[in-house]
Amino acid sequence: MAGHAERASKAAGTARRGVAGRRLSGVVQALQTLAPIVLVIALGALLAARGHYSAGFFRDANRLTYWFGLPALLFLSIARAPLRESWGNRLFLVVLLGTAGMALAAWLLAAALRLRPPERAAVVAASFRANLAYVGLPVIVYALAAAGVADRARWAGAAALCLGPMVLVYNLATVLLFSHGAAGPRVPAGTLIRRVVLNPLILSSAAGLLVAAVGRPLPGVLDRTLQIPADMALPLALLALGAAIEPRRIRHMLGAAVWSAAIKTLLGPLLGFALASALGLGPEERLIALVFLACPTAVATYVMAAQLGADERLTGGALVLSTLVSALPLTLVLLLTPLGGH
Numbered sequence: 001m002a003g004h005a006e007r008a009s010k011a012a013g014t015a016r017r018g019v020a021g022r023r024l025s026g027v028v029q030a031l032q033t034l035a036p037i038v039l040v041i042a043l044g045a046l047l048a049a050r051g052h053y054s055a056g057f058f059r060d061a062n063r064l065t066y067w068f069g070l071p072a073l074l075f076l077s078i079a080r081a082p083l084r085e086s087w088g089n090r091l092f093l094v095v096l097l098g099t100a101g102m103a104l105a106a107w108l109l110a111a112a113l114r115l116r117p118p119e120r121a122a123v124v125a126a127s128f129r130a131n132l133a134y135v136g137l138p139v140i141v142y143a144l145a146a147a148g149v150a151d152r153a154r155w156a157g158a159a160a161l162c163l164g165p166m167v168l169v170y171n172l173a174t175v176l177l178f179s180h181g182a183a184g185p186r187v188p189a190g191t192l193i194r195r196v197v198l199n200p201l202i203l204s205s206a207a208g209l210l211v212a213a214v215g216r217p218l219p220g221v222l223d224r225t226l227q228i229p230a231d232m233a234l235p236l237a238l239l240a241l242g243a244a245i246e247p248r249r250i251r252h253m254l255g256a257a258v259w260s261a262a263i264k265t266l267l268g269p270l271l272g273f274a275l276a277s278a279l280g281l282g283p284e285e286r287l288i289a290l291v292f293l294a295c296p297t298a299v300a301t302y303v304m305a306a307q308l309g310a311d312e313r314l315t316g317g318a319l320v321l322s323t324l325v326s327a328l329p330l331t332l333v334l335l336l337t338p339l340g341g342h
Contacts, residue, residue: 065236092166268293301315
């Protein structure tokens with residue numbers, strides 16, 4: 001009897017160590033996902049500071065990313081999502097409501113700080129628009145694999161499918177926000193509608209959802225052709241972001257950038273936890289929602305700010321800060337969200 005109890009105790013200890021090891025691996029993966037983003041931003045800052053490339057080069061790189069790289073990336077990411085197999089209404093609702101809560105908090109913050117319209121638009125967008133594709137999805141896929149979730153392909157598909165509609169929501173909200181808060185004269189209603197309807201990121205997101213709904217794969221030649229500009233989107237955007245960061249230019253707005261990063265990476269997962277508990281999400285859906293809501297600001301936010309007249313330097317500062325601090329909330333989410341009893 002005593003021997004049986006001892007064996008059971010040893011087995012439980014081994015299981016606990018296995019869980020701790022898997023969670024530690026998830027933390028390492030989160031850091032490994034974030035570190036390259038920070039390093040490439042730093043490279044862009046170094047290249048600009050050393051004068052290797054002109055400011056015009058980085059502006060052109062940003063424009064190329066906005067019109068070709070990001071649309072291709074968004075279209076492929078959404079079109080490849082398994083729409084019919086993995087759609088989860090409650091998961092999407094938690095991420096959507098959590099995003100709305102962050103946007104509202106940022107709007108109230110901007111009003112309290114009495115920010116000008118371009119600055120207000122920058123703070124709000126940086127507070128709600130998350131880097132789901134390059135940070136959230138890799139962390140989720142790795143966490144599912146590390147925890148040994150049996151049907152992880154289904155849950156990875158659910159995460160990818162939640163990403164698609166959220167990207168469309170992000171783009172619609174950001175275009176409206178930046179157009180309304182752009183520097184200069186107020187944008188007429190007709191011009192604003194055209195900007196929304198004809199925005200390349202919105203068009204590509206909508207087209208990707210349509211392809212995902214049809215459920216047929218893209219022709220191989222088209223898929224591989226679009227993959228080439230899609231692959232250039234992130235490095236070009238990160239280099240341009242690094243080149244645009246000038247601490248002395250945003251010193252007076254540092255407080256707003258810090259608050260924006262806090263809303264994005266700390267308030268987001270707290271809202272997600274409350275919403276997930278209220279709606280009764282299971283462990284896998286809960287993990288997906290919390291990771292998505294804890295992600296740093298998306299690089300596309302800076303790209304759009306530069307093209308649509310918002311305060312791009314404030315946007316970039318908030319983006320970098322959120323990327324630096326997001327390792328902590330992502331780590332906590334991975335540590336405190338057990339998967340399927342593992």
